Amino acid sequence: MSRWLRxxxxxxxxxVLVGAVAVFALGGDLGKVLAPFLAHTQLLxxxxxxxxxxxxxxxxxxxxxxxxxxxxxxxxxxxxxPLGVLQDVARAFGHSFRRLKRSQDRKDRNGYVRRAAxxxxxxxxxxxxxxxSLFLVNLIDPYSVFGRSATALLRPIVSLGRQGLSAMLExxxxxxxxxxxxxxxxxxxxxxxxVLLLVPVGMALFRGRLYCNSIxxxxxxxxxxxRFSKVRVRTQEDACTGCSMCAxxxxxxxxxxxxDKKAQINAAxxxxxxxxxxxxxxxxxVYATDSPSCSAQTDGGRRELLALGTTAAAAIVALPLxxxxxxxxxxxxxxxxxxxxxxxxxDHFTSACTGCxxxxxxxxxxxxxxxxxxxxxxxxxxxxxxxLAGACDYDCNLCSQVCPNGAILPLxxxxxxxxxxxxxxx
Numbered sequence: 001m002s003r004w005l006r007x008x009x010x011x012x013x014x015x016v017l018v019g020a021v022a023v024f025a026l027g028g029d030l031g032k033v034l035a036p037f038l039a040h041t042q043l044l045x046x047x048x049x050x051x052x053x054x055x056x057x058x059x060x061x062x063x064x065x066x067x068x069x070x071x072x073x074x075x076x077x078x079x080x081x082p083l084g085v086l087q088d089v090a091r092a093f094g095h096s097f098r099r100l101k102r103s104q105d106r107k108d109r110n111g112y113v114r115r116a117a118x119x120x121x122x123x124x125x126x127x128x129x130x131x132x133s134l135f136l137v138n139l140i141d142p143y144s145v146f147g148r149s150a151t152a153l154l155r156p157i158v159s160l161g162r163q164g165l166s167a168m169l170e171x172x173x174x175x176x177x178x179x180x181x182x183x184x185x186x187x188x189x190x191x192x193x194x195v196l197l198l199v200p201v202g203m204a205l206f207r208g209r210l211y212c213n214s215i216x217x218x219x220x221x222x223x224x225x226x227r228f229s230k231v232r233v234r235t236q237e238d239a240c241t242g243c244s245m246c247a248x249x250x251x252x253x254x255x256x257x258x259x260d261k262k263a264q265i266n267a268a269x270x271x272x273x274x275x276x277x278x279x280x281x282x283x284x285x286v287y288a289t290d291s292p293s294c295s296a297q298t299d300g301g302r303r304e305l306l307a308l309g310t311t312a313a314a315a316i317v318a319l320p321l322x323x324x325x326x327x328x329x330x331x332x333x334x335x336x337x338x339x340x341x342x343x344x345x346x347d348h349f350t351s352a353c354t355g356c357x358x359x360x361x362x363x364x365x366x367x368x369x370x371x372x373x374x375x376x377x378x379x380x381x382x383x384x385x386x387x388l389a390g391a392c393d394y395d396c397n398l399c400s401q402v403c404p405n406g407a408i409l410p411l412x413x414x415x416x417x418x419x420x421x422x423x424x425x426x
Contacts, residue, residue, distance in 0.1 A: 039404030
């Protein structure tokens with residue numbers, strides 16, 4: 001059963017990665033169709049949409065992911081997170097080099113630093129979000145990191161290839177790909193996006209899923225919940241010989257050998273790749289519920305639970321004071337960026353936008369452009385309307401239909417035509 005689940009995980013992960021690349025790198029009609037399905041499988045965008053708009057569908061998505069984690073562990077991290085799947089690809093690539101493979105096999109037996117880092121970052125993310133700034137979310141949210149990386153790094157390459165193919169076809173009087181202008185590179189944004197992508201990819205090359213268990217806020221939350229999962233990878237102690245093959249190969253560094261040389265899996269940090277189940281020569285590892293012959297471990301984490309619980313309670317109490325705290329993050333009026341139609345206001349847009357750049361990819365007029373610091377302390381990499389780069393199509397409402405976070409509220413075309421986007425000062 002566990003081996004079939006592993007194959008299913010790989011299949012779903014491949015579909016998610018290919019779909020995410022198609023949405024962010026290709027865009028077009030395919031991106032319009034796939035974007036809503038992809039967004040509803042992502043935890044943080046769905047949660048922010050729930051808070052910003054009260055969407056029932058977003059609430060159901062969040063509830064489904066949390067319940068799945070409570071019952072069966074971190075399947076979200078295993079196959080639904082595109083950045084997580086990309087890290088697996090990077091790790092597999094690194095495995096083909098002897099030095100990187102040795103680095104991946106070198107394990108840190110003390111996970112205290114890792115747990116402390118993820119707890120501190122999750123607490124800081126909650127506190128800054130409550131104060132009205134999504135700066136940290138924009139930087140480390142896995143969906144946004146993947147989205148803007150594909151947009152900034154892959155989309156120009158795809159556009160260049162399309163231009164070349166279009167020129168070749170036009171010589172044969174085929175104009176199916178004609179008319180699309182090349183994507184212009186914003187070198188500052190592209191460079192910073194590439195540097196930030198090197199963090200999870202570099203960690204994956206040297207240490208597997210280290211980013212998921214030390215930096216990612218979604219990973220930190222799901223690690224807290226998965227401590228209580230009923231179904232998890234467990235050790236059949238009678239069959240375990242203590243060969244440590246599973247511990248050396250574990251991409252999440254969550255398997256240790258006990259004093260009596262038996263493998264134990266930390267359920268909080270296990271990302272359910274199920275590689276260990278297939279590797280074990282004696283089939284001592286199984287993905288199952290509790291039984292007298294099986295054992296599993298959690299790292300305790302009482303301080304982590306206490307810190308997260310206290311922070312969440314304080315955030316709920318402080319939520320009414322959000323507008324007072326966020327006032328200091330707003331840029332001067334003369335430098336205020338123009339938010340998309342459906343963004344309602346600068347405060348609403350910046351309080352929900354995670355900077356995934358999906359609206360940038362699908363904007364046909366290319367008026368939506370990413371900005372690094374234009375939104376002040378409210379966020380980073382959030383887009384704005386730039387009329388030097390393009391024009392907002394009068395009959396287009398696409399950005400309001402695909403925004404996964406509720407930062408751009410849905411508008412019909414007639415409603416969009418009546419929206420006052422901004423004011424011009426001469």
